[in-house]
Amino acid sequence: xxxxxxxxxxxxxxxxxxxxxxxxxxxxxxxxxxxxxxxxxxxxxxxxxxxxxxxxxxxxxxxxxxxxxxxxxxxxxxxxxxxxxxxxxxxx
Amino acid sequence: xxxxxxxxxxxxxxxxxxxxxxxxxxxxxxxxxxxxxxxxxxxxxxxxxxxxxxxxxxxxxxxxxxxxxxxxxxxxxxxxxxxxxxxxxxxxxxxxxxxxxxxxxxxxxxxxxxxxxxxxxxxxxxxxxxxxxxxxxxxxxxxxxxxxxxxxxxxxxxxxxxxxxxxxxxxxxxxxxxxxxxxxxxxxxxxxxxxxxxxxxxxxxxxxxxxxxxxxxxxxxxxxxxxxxxxxxxxxxxxxxxxxxxxxxxxxxxxxxxxxxxxxxxx
Numbered sequence: 001x002x003x004x005x006x007x008x009x010x011x012x013x014x015x016x017x018x019x020x021x022x023x024x025x026x027x028x029x030x031x032x033x034x035x036x037x038x039x040x041x042x043x044x045x046x047x048x049x050x051x052x053x054x055x056x057x058x059x060x061x062x063x064x065x066x067x068x069x070x071x072x073x074x075x076x077x078x079x080x081x082x083x084x085x086x087x088x089x090x091x092x
Numbered sequence: 093x094x095x096x097x098x099x100x101x102x103x104x105x106x107x108x109x110x111x112x113x114x115x116x117x118x119x120x121x122x123x124x125x126x127x128x129x130x131x132x133x134x135x136x137x138x139x140x141x142x143x144x145x146x147x148x149x150x151x152x153x154x155x156x157x158x159x160x161x162x163x164x165x166x167x168x169x170x171x172x173x174x175x176x177x178x179x180x181x182x183x184x185x186x187x188x189x190x191x192x193x194x195x196x197x198x199x200x201x202x203x204x205x206x207x208x209x210x211x212x213x214x215x216x217x218x219x220x221x222x223x224x225x226x227x228x229x230x231x232x233x234x235x236x237x238x239x240x241x242x243x244x245x246x247x248x249x250x251x252x253x254x255x256x257x258x259x260x261x262x263x264x265x266x267x268x269x270x271x272x273x274x275x276x277x278x279x280x281x282x283x284x285x286x287x288x289x290x291x292x293x294x295x296x297x298x299x300x301x302x303x304x305x306x307x308x309x310x311x312x313x314x315x316x317x318x319x320x321x322x323x324x325x326x327x328x329x330x331x332x333x334x335x336x337x338x339x340x341x342x343x344x345x346x347x348x349x350x351x352x353x354x355x356x357x358x359x
Contacts, residue, residue, distance in 0.1 A: 006329070009251040009322070010284075019325050055270040060331045068334050083331055085320060087269040088246030088253050089225045090134070090286055 001078040003031060008086055011046075014039040023082075028059060029072035031082060046084060047072075056087040095120055101193065105147050118307035119147060123193075125306040128152040128215040130203055130231055132179040134291030135245050135298060136221030137169040142299035143219075144187040144194045148306075151187060152215060154199035155179040166288030203227055208234040217302045218242035221295065225272030232257065232265040236341045243301045243314070245294045248284050250323040252294035255314050255333060256301045259342060262315035263333040266341040290323050 005023050007015050015021055021038075025031040036043035048054050051072075059066045060083040066074045076082075097119060102109065105119050127148050129136045132155040144151055159167075159174040159182055167179075174182040180198035187196050199211060203222070212218055212234050220231045220242055228244060235242045236259045244265050245254040257264045301314055317330045337343050 008320075009249050009324075019322065054273070056273040058268065058331070063329075063331050065332065065334060083320075083329065085253070085318065085331060087225065087273060088248050088251065089228060089272075090223055090246055090248040090284070 001026065001076065003076050003078075003080045003082055005031065005035065006081065006083040008084055010086055010088075011042060011084065014042040014045070025076065027070075027072065027076055028061065028066055028074045028082065031076070032072065045086075058085045059083070060085065097123070101147070104191075104193075108146060113309050114303075114307055121307050122147050122303065123149045125217070126150040126152065126215045127217045127219065127302050127306070128154065128212060129219045129221055130154055130227065131221035131223060132167070132169055132183040133157075133163070133221055133223060134166040134247060134286060134288065135295040136183075136219065137167045138292045138295030139219045139221055139298045139302070140169060140183060140187060141190065142296060143302060144191045144196075146299070146303055147191065147193055148302075150195040150197060152197045152199065152211070153180050153183045153187075154201060154203055154211060155183070156200060156202040166286060166291045168288070168292070203230060205230065209238065212240060213238055215240060217305055219298045219302060220244045221298070228265065229272060233341045235259060236264050236266075241305055243298045245298055247286055247291050247294050250287055250290055252290055252321045252323075253318055254294055254297055254301075254321075255318045256305065258305075258310070258313070258315055263335040264339060264342040267336040267339045267343075268318060268333045270340075287323060290321070293321060293323070 002022050002024055005021050007019055007021060023031045023034040025034050032043055032046055046057055053059055061074055062081055108114050109116055109119050125148055127143055129140045132153050140151060140153060157179050159170045159177050159179055161175055163170060169186050170182045178200050180200045184196045184198050208230050218231060218235055218240060220228055222228055231242060239259045241258045243256045304313055317332050319328060319330045321328050
């Protein structure tokens, strides 16, 4: 099934600048794999070497943090909206 | 400090005193308030200017740097003639000229482990306008420890994010992000660029949050959510942030029995 994924500025170099892309999958893990298939390199910016979501990146399904759901196993339904939100440091 | 506003003050602040949520009472609260702005840069400039203009009683500014030519595109506290001056001196001149009512305390230093508690403890609210993760986590951890509310923000390129933390009530920055990214993952303004007006938007939100908190309308604060702003698509989004009971900054320390029961390893 298709979901919308909102891509943050630091990851747009993988998506040719697109701020939102469509991806296929039944859960968040499948979405990350689908993103990697179309935008090679993006997965390791979201997940660490053990496959877990990095500690300075949060993933939200319809605005809810997946850490408080089933993490990467959080299931999805058609039309869901995923946001990837990394920590941003700048201020000066 | 006098509880009454002078005729000049009533005139100066008349347009915000008219705002029903603020009123004369709110103005007096602002006059009694102390706010620390960490960083007199892209975020700290607009935040400090609006707070000074609004009549905050005492404004603290901490920044270790001097003004550089490449700062001026976004750091609107400083002018071309300030190049080479300590940013806190430039800030004090501008803010003092804008509003002589405001007491400006400056710290020409970097906020670090050894001075953070002492400096932050004197304030009612902190604006984090710092440009690096160690300082952002230090502001969070110190403010949470001292029970002082603050607003966090970060900006890069055409994007910004911000949230307000009220220790003991709302989720903290460390509930949201457990730890800073490794240095190679970080896009700083120096490396990645930033549009000055984006810093202005987020810095203005920071000042708004401070004013709302200090004047007592806490209901609509940016707590337990992170607001993200993308100037490229001109979209604002917010995502919910939940207080993490196991948070190393604001969570209750787990007992050994709880750790054994959940198999937690301090994560």
